Amino acid sequence: MSTSQIAFLKGHGTENDFVIVPDPxxxxxxxxxxxxxxxxxxxxxxxxxxxxxxxxxxxxxARAMAGEAEWFMDYRNADGSVAEMCGNGVRVxxxxxxxxxxxxxxxxxxxxxxxxxxxHLAKGGDITVSMxxxxxxxxxxTVTVDGRSWDARNVNMGNPHAVAFVDDLAHAGxxxxxxxxxxxxxxxxxxxxxFVVDRGPRHVAMRVHERGSGETRSCGTGxxxxxxxxxxxxxxxxTQTGTPVTYTVDLPGGTLVITEQPDGEIEMTGAAVIxxxxxxxxxWLETVTG
Numbered sequence: 001m002s003t004s005q006i007a008f009l010k011g012h013g014t015e016n017d018f019v020i021v022p023d024p025x026x027x028x029x030x031x032x033x034x035x036x037x038x039x040x041x042x043x044x045x046x047x048x049x050x051x052x053x054x055x056x057x058x059x060x061x062a063r064a065m066a067g068e069a070e071w072f073m074d075y076r077n078a079d080g081s082v083a084e085m086c087g088n089g090v091r092v093x094x095x096x097x098x099x100x101x102x103x104x105x106x107x108x109x110x111x112x113x114x115x116x117x118x119x120h121l122a123k124g125g126d127i128t129v130s131m132x133x134x135x136x137x138x139x140x141x142t143v144t145v146d147g148r149s150w151d152a153r154n155v156n157m158g159n160p161h162a163v164a165f166v167d168d169l170a171h172a173g174x175x176x177x178x179x180x181x182x183x184x185x186x187x188x189x190x191x192x193x194x195f196v197v198d199r200g201p202r203h204v205a206m207r208v209h210e211r212g213s214g215e216t217r218s219c220g221t222g223x224x225x226x227x228x229x230x231x232x233x234x235x236x237x238x239t240q241t242g243t244p245v246t247y248t249v250d251l252p253g254g255t256l257v258i259t260e261q262p263d264g265e266i267e268m269t270g271a272a273v274i275x276x277x278x279x280x281x282x283x284w285l286e287t288v289t290g
Contacts, residue, residue, distance in 0.1 A: 004282060005279045005280065005281075005282055006021065006028055006279065006280045006285070007021070007022055007277070007278075007279055007280075008020060008021055008038075008045065008277065008278060008279070008280055009022070009096060009274055009276065009277040009278075010045060010046075010047070010274070010275050010276040010277070011051075011092040011095065011096065011272065011273055011274040011275060012088075012092065012217075012253070012272075012273055012275065013087075013088030013089070013091045013092045013218065013220065013270060013271065013272045013273070014088060014217065014218035014251055014253040014254030014255070014256060014270055014271065015217035015218055015251075015252065015253025015254060016048050016049075016086075016088035016089070016216050016217055016218035016219060016220070016253060017046070017047045017048055017217075018047045018048065018049050018050060018051045018088075018089055018092055019038050019039060019044075019045045019046075019047040019049075019050045019051070020050075020051045020053065020092070020093075020096050020274075021038075021050060021051070021052050021053065022053045022096070022100070023052060023053060023054055024053070024054065024055045024058065025054075025055065025058050026054045026055070026058040026059050028052070030050070030052055030074075030076065031080070031289075032076075032079070032080025032081060033080060033288065033289075034080070034285075034288050034289060035050050035076045035078075035079075035080040036078065036079050036080040037288045038050060038280075039078040039079075039080075045280075047078065048078055048210065048213050048216045048217075049075060049076055049077050049078055049083070049086060049089060049213060050075070050076040050078075051073060051074075051075060051089055051092060051093050051096070052073075052074035052075070052076065053071065053073070053074075053093065053096065053097070054071070054072045054074050055070060055071060055072065056069055056070060056071060056072040056111045057070075059072050059074060061074070061113065062074075062111045065111040065115075065116055066111075068109055068111070068116045069109035069110055069111035069116045070109075071093075071097060071102070071103075071110055071111065072110075072111040072112070073086075073089060073090060073093045073110055073111065073112050075089050075112065075113070077210070077211065077212030077213050078212060078213040078214070079212045079213070081211075081212045082113070083113070083159060083211070083212065084112065084113040084114040084158045084159045085112050085113065085114035085117075085157065085158040085159050085221055086219075086220065086221065087129060087131055087157075087219070087220015087221040087222075087223065087224060087268050088218050088219065088220040088270070088272075089220070090110055090112065090117055090119060090129050090220070091119070091127040091129055091220070091268075091270060091271075091272040092272045092273075092274075093110060094108055094110060094119040094121060094127055094129075094272070095121075095127060095272035095273070095274060096274060098121050099274055103121070104121075105121045105122070105123050106120065106121060107119070107120055107121075108120075108121060112158070113158075114132070114157075114158025114159060115132060115158060117129055117130060117131065117132065118130040126269050126270055126271055127269070127270065127271070127272050128267055128268065128269045129220070129267070129268045129269075130265055130266070130267055131157060131158075131220070131221065131224050131265075131266045131267065131268050132157070132158060132265065132266065133263075133264040133265060133266065134155050134156065134157055134224065134225065134228040134260075134264070134266060135155070135156040135157075136153070136154065136155060136156075136228070136232070137154045137156060137186075138154075139154055139186050140152055140153050140154045140162070140186070141154070141162050141181040141182060141183065141186050141187070141191075142181060142182050143162060143164050143179050143180070143181045143193060144179070144180050144181070144182075145171060145172060145173040145179050145180075146171070146173055148166075148171055150164040150165065150166060151164070152164040152181065152193065153229045153232070153233075154186065155225035155228055155229055156225075157221040157222075157224050157225050157266075158221065159192065159211075159221055160187050160189070160190070160191045160192065160211075161191065161192045161193070161194060161221065161222055161225035161226075162181060162187070162191050162192070162193045162194070163194045163196060163225055163226055163229035164193070164194065164195050164196065165196050165197070165198075165229075165230075165233065166195050166196065166197060167197065168197065169195055169197055169205065169206075169207050171195065172195035172207045172209075174215075175207060175208075175209045175214065175215035176214045176215060177209075177214070178190070178193070178209060178211075179193050179209060181193065190211040190212070191211060192208060192209065192210050192211050192219060192221070192222050192225075193208065193209045194206050194207070194208045194219070194222045194225060194226050195207050195208070196226050196229070196230065199248075199250060202230075202234075202245070202246065202247045202248065203247065203248045203250075204226060204227075204230050204247060204248075204249055204250070205249070205250040205251070206222065206223065206226050206249060206250070206251055207251075207252065208222045208251075210222070216253075217251065217252045217253030217254075218251040218252065218253040218254060218256070219251070220256065220268055220270070223249040223251065223256045223258055223268065224258050224266050224268055226247075226249055226258075227247035227249060227258035227260065227266070228260060228266065230247055231245050231247065231260060238260045238261060238262045238264070239262060239263070239264050241262070242262045243262065244259055244260065244261050244262060245259070245260050246258065246259040246260075254270065254271070255270070256268055256269065256270040257269045257270070
């Protein structure tokens with residue numbers, strides 16, 4: 001990693017917060033150790049993850065998507081591991097591009113490891129992300145916390161989720177470590193685990209352990225997975241009825257509105273905020289990379 005100054009911003013979507021590193025030409029090397037230190041809330045800038053902003057044509061993992069999407073969200077978890085997608089991250093990523101004058105209001109395509117995602121930037125308002133279709137693999141798992149166990153539905157939103165409906169969100173426990181689940185073979189690369197309670201008709205609340213990050217204040221793909229799992233539990237499938245279904249999902253950091261369309265496409269609407277920007281100290285970087 002270069003020890004020259006590197007620009008960064010800090011942003012969040014419903015308090016799911018990120019370090020943002022603009023790097024259009026993919027010139028900044030970001031090994032896992034550096035990402036983890038940047039996301040450290042005591043020794044670094046602090047965040048649930050890192051958004052590496054790169055032109056698709058400049059990144060080997062996104063080059064094939066460059067014809068559809070100019071920008072690639074190279075997303076990393078707080079522990080430095082690579083992730084396929086982050087729904088809140090996409091909103092913050094798009095908001096940064098607009099703030100930097102790189103895109104305008106309206107529709108925007110963003111390349112991710114989970115495919116190209118369509119984003120709509122409303123004037124001075126919320127951001128809507130087309131999150132793709134949910135996959136519902138047949139095999140689920142049993143999640144156990146403090147002697148209580150629940151069957152969890154397997155939902156894939158470009159990244160894996162296990163959704164458990166509980167009577168009380170406190171039953172999820174501390175969520176800093178991964179809640180035990182069986183059989184482990186269902187999720188060989190780890191999983192995001194959501195605990196969900198009902199708040200009213202088509203209105204739920206959730207907590208989540210995000211793979212590689214621990215409990216976070218919000219998870220966009222998790223909220224989508226929860227809405228789909230709740231709809232199927234409630235006997236609703238828009239691909240069968242031909243009518244969209246919308247769920248309001250409360251998270252510790254705010255509220256997201258999730259709509260599943262008759263073609264299976266899932267749309268997530270919520271806010272995105274940039275709170276600060278600055279330069280990473282080269283001397284500090286030397287201590288991390290040395």
